[in-house]
Amino acid sequence: MMDVKEIQTEIYNYEDLNFVAYMEMTITLKGQDQLLNRLLEAFTIIDLSSNKFSATIPHSIGDLNSLRYLNLSHNNFMGHIPASLGNISVLESLDLSSNKLDGGIPSELTRLTFLEKLNLSMNDLVGQIPQSNQFSTFDNDSYVGNLRLCGVPLTRKCNEENGQLIGPEEEDDEEEEYGFIDGFGWRSVVMGYGSGFIVGIGIGYIIIRNGRPSWLVEFFFGVGYNKKKKRLN
Incomplete structure (x- = not known):
């Protein structure tokens, strides 16, 4: 997955692609379960979701620059999101939800211009959400459950000086995210x-x-x- 030239961004004739033997495999791609009947020889995906993996996500994961789909959700990963993920320029789907990740969202992730699906929900992330490139297309669902995140698309505002959440940490998050109806609280x-x-x-x-x-x-x-x-x- 460090140098899979067959799947770089060039356009190929579908009939000329090399496939492995016919097989059926259900994989979660971009947040949806999909049944695949055959796979490319160079199919680059890592799905280690719903296990009991812990510790930190290794920085070396950023060396897998041909990786397309990464799903590490529903584990016990701790620590910061590796900034090296921004090196995987062809990454299309990133799911790190339901872990124990903390710290801010690395600005390096905005370099992932092919990213179509992002899920960082149910962690302990803090600070302002990056706004440039693909990050301007993700909605509230990508960040639900991170009570100290702020900025668009969330309703919680950030301090302009330090980019941190305005007000106490115990602010009524449920009201801010779910209790507003056309701009009015319940x-x-x-x-x-x-x-x-x-x-x-x-x-x-x-x-x-x-x-x-x-x-x-x-x-x-x-x-x-x-x-x-x-x-x-």
């Missing part, structure tokens, strides 16, 4: 509905008590309601 929505309900009950009581406006009272309670009320009185 508390504001509940208060609005509650206030409207109380005001509505009050206005309804006044209308029924005074019988005004008569057309509205008769609409809800029937024609002649005011006359019946007078007879009862």
Whole structure:
């Protein structure tokens, strides 16, 4: 995987490509399970997901400059994301989710201009999310569960001076990521509905008590309601 020339970015005739023997294999590519009937001899993918691997991700992984897909999710990897991953220029999918990675997202990853799928969710990453190149195309799902990340596409803002999260670390993250509805928090929505309900009950009581406006009272309670009320009185 350090120098697989057969899969470099040149265009090949599909019939001229070399395949291994026919086989069926289900692989998670770019976040989706895909069934492959045959594989290229130079098929470059590492999928070590859902194991119990721990310690740090080795810096030497950046030497695999022909790697296309890397999935190390659902393990116990710790430490920082290796900046050397930015050397894998043809990388199309990177999934490091559900580990114990900390530190910031290396700016070197913005060099991965072929990257189509990124998943760094459910880690302990901190600081500002890079914005250039492919990183401007990834949505909130790529970063969910990292409570100290900030910047677009998250709603948490960064301090302009140091790029760190504004405010206390214990800020109500769930409200910021999931509780906003068209720009309003759920508390504001509940208060609005509650206030409207109380005001509505009050206005309804006044209308029924005074019988005004008569057309509205008769609409809800029937024609002649005011006359019946007078007879009862």
